[in-house]
Amino acid sequence: MGGLLWGCATTTTQPPEIINRGSSQLGSAVDSKRSATASATIQDLLAKARINALRHPDFQKYRDLLRSAYETRSFQPRWIESGNLNAQGTQLLQVLAQSYAEGLEPHDYDTKWLQQQTSTLNSHDSAAIGTTDLAMSVALARLIHDVNVGRIPPREAGIKIDTRAREAEAMSLVKQAFNGISPDQAFRNARPKFVLYDHLKNALAHYRELAAHRKGISLPSLPKSLKPGDTWSGIPALADGLRYLGDFTGAPPKNNRYTHDLVAGVKHFQGGHGLGVDGIIGQSTWSALSVPFSVRVRQIELSMERMRWLSEQMADERAIVVNIPQFQLWAFPGKTQASSLSMNVVVGKSVGNSTPILLNDVKSVVFNPYWNVPSSITRKEMLPKLRENPEYLVSQNLEMVGNGEVIATAPTPEQIEAISKGIYRLRQRPGPGNALGRVKFEFPNSDAIYMHDTPNRGAFSRSRRDFSHGCIRLSDPEKMADFLLTGQPGWDKKRVSEAMKSDERRTVTLRNPVPVLIFYTTAMVDSTGRTVLLEDIYGYDSQLERALIASDERKQKQKN
Template identity: 40%
Template sequence: MNLKNSILILSVLSVLAGLESCNRRSEKSKKEIQDSIKTEALKKWDETIPGSFSDQTDIKFDSAALGKFFKSYPELAVYKDSISEFYKRRNYAYAWFDKKGIIEQAGNLADRIRNIDTEGVSSKSVPYTKDLDSLIYADQGRKTPSTETELMLTGQYFVFANKVWQGVDEKASKSVQWYVPRKKVSYSDLLDSLLTNKSSVYTVEGRPVYRQYMLLKSFLTKYRELESQREVTTIGLDAGKKSYKIGDSSDNIVKIRKRLHFLGDYKESDTLSALYDANLKEAVSNFQERHGLTNDGVIGAGTIKEMNVPLRDRVKTIIVNMERFRWVPAGLNKEYLGVNIPEYKLHVYNADSLLWSCNVVVGKELHKTVVFQGDLKYIVFSPYWNVPPSIVRNEILPAMNRNAGYLKQHNMEITGHENGLPVIRQLPGKDNSLGLVKFLFPNNFNIYLHDTPAKSLFSMEDRAFSHGCIRVSEPKKLAEFLLKDDKAWDSISIDKAMHQTKEKWVTLKNPVPVFISYFTAFVDRKGQINFRKDIYDRDSALEKMILN
């Protein structure tokens, strides 16, 4: 299977995933039939992309044409080195022409460029689109290849690949506090594979974008269609009412039922009933789960607020997160951990397979958890907590001034003085702020994973309470996972190490990558679009960068 076929298959699966909930209904509405027709049309459109690209080597052009081309089209000069290298490897043989003239795939690339907004990229950011169309039109039916058209097509391929597969440059992503190393994509290699019909480079390591990107792309199309159809109706609560639950009746419940049917959460055909029944509760719970709310089926102010978010804002959120997914590695053929800050979740993966997840607590607004990547190397059982100087200065010293017995009451001790401050640590034990175990991946941000005695926080809807480190709700399970291949450790020995009074360090035989990320939109394993609150207000800055 080659790269083109793989992209086609993934695109189709992604679209179908977006329509999965609709296909479960016993009867199809007119809208669903229209959606199905559009989906089939998209499949037919994509099916024209695979095929035999020009692999001829006889028809060539003069390399001097490259310099002339970049003078005529200076906005493509940024890709000069890549384009030159590509043609040097081909010995300057035409890639978009054969002995019969311009090949079909030239038109397909032009279609992709014309419809680049479906990739969450503004068409205004692509230069020379009218020139591309004019050149291709002029070459239809001609057998003599045009060097200008040839180079324009290759230049536009690099534009497409850069904007769709790579995104904004690394300097820009760091400006929005994204410090995970950016993936590296060899566009010339991918283009060479496409044009010479080589064996597939669409492997876990080689594919251009992470699969979540393609899933979000299908929902971008869906939500744009919903936005174009929707009549704006604001949902509220009846006077004196704080929430709705099963058995309640109200005109607002009719509005809620219609909204959830429109969004795909409510599957029944009856949308006019004012009674809150079991079917509506199931839909409400599903909506709440998709938006990171407590999925108890009770319709309170928080749930209604999410229902009232304009679809144009949801579209922007999808586009912003498609951009973020351009930055991440397309996949790893190994075990790794992923923390999604706005989701308050730790996910444990083996390659692309999700093994399990658990709740986490992340940094509060004042102490934001940093977005970065590290390698988890150490587990520390029954850890000391070496209190950071900022916490000593701002919290512990004022508490000591109010209460002379503060350190003893909190099982703390002073071990020295540095820079005019006491060096304080908390002894191991069940009340230690790090809990019974911590997980270290050395980094410049002093961030790590750890247990906590404050277990009640994990059941809260919003879980941004820490000073930046990440508290894990299932620390023993995580320790067992990380040590599963070490015969020296089992569940009993791990439990014993977590409950001793002496700190114990364990070095992992094989470090495990940890990705701390920030995604406010993603597609879950049910094929449903999820949205989360932008708790650090980072979406707006990225939105301005890519949409303005």
């Protein structure tokens, strides 16, 4: 019995309890060393706020937030365990891949590099594990920020929208992403909640699919405008291209003739591209047809980028939105993203008098306003006419004022010179011919821009309506006054109508100012679900593109 016992003990195999104890202690020591190495690596990289392997190495913006997130876990990896991605890490990489569907650039978040790193990790390389884990956190932080508030602040693209409050909101969402919620939930929390944003995302997927199979519609040059019944060698390509886009479903045209069904298809295309819907193919329609699908894709991506600048609170408030390249205004009653009022508008000329993008509050409605002529219009347009004709002011119902008093309506040469020096200014009295019409809507801003009525109604029927000096002319100002004064004590539709007809000058300060957003996006989705792609009349798409490229290049230079 005893020999048997000791016989087992004298074999080359050690007793089980001795083996387990020794390997456990050894494994524990090794694990502890690896853990310490990973922790030290993460702390060292946080101190430097840079990971050289990343496309944008510097992450100073997120360092304090990430340090706090890792400090709560003794600077141990969050996404990698025993050399493998945990469930949250796997989900994080899936979320990074979704950046493409949002119109963002996956390489900005090192998506491919992280996929490669995590697929080849060595559990013994603790430094690599620490580096990769922190790099994953940096990528998530950047994505949450960018999908919520955009990759660059508007000012870098020359846009005067203050997004400092939005930036704070975005950073709060980034913090939440490391505070107990999953990467997927953090991403969904950060995505813009506007209905239009989701529509644009769907449109982006559609146009990417179009661009994946064709470059665009290749048309021969147009010798003249093409009218129904005309013949043209480009008819087969036109019909094929419109069928590909879904604008044309009729039978193939015969004898290169521009026939009824194809005319209907062109009209549908025109309606979706901000063109006059007349079925006539002139240079504007030909140019729109010839835009490569890849350019249309980029239009949508840039429009989604701009939407990230906007506060989601606007979706719940009474608000007015003007889209400059669409020459359109919508009024929203609040608590819904469906407009209760829309109208055509005239905006600033594309050369020299562009309407600025801004976000402000309409604070007052002025019936029968004076028009205080801007100094630039006085110098460039009125002074030459006044010098030629001393009676010019009288003929235009204008007066020269100074210190709040009327000085003259027939100024002397000396007074005209004083006007040119800015000592006196010009203003137009209220009346039927007043440039502001019967009412103006004030939202104080440094550009002296406002919305107003106009006695010149012809421009509203044009498809392209950039004719003003910068202010926004309304096709239905009475409805706008009614919208703004709804709920204002003592005001109803009847009183608004009476004020519009009266010669009495009256300023009504709104009890509840209404946000107004003067915006610029060349990609929209209308109420029928149709994607609307517009001409970049001010060149702001190109400007935003250049700003994004400059930002990316600046961040990449941090590697050097």
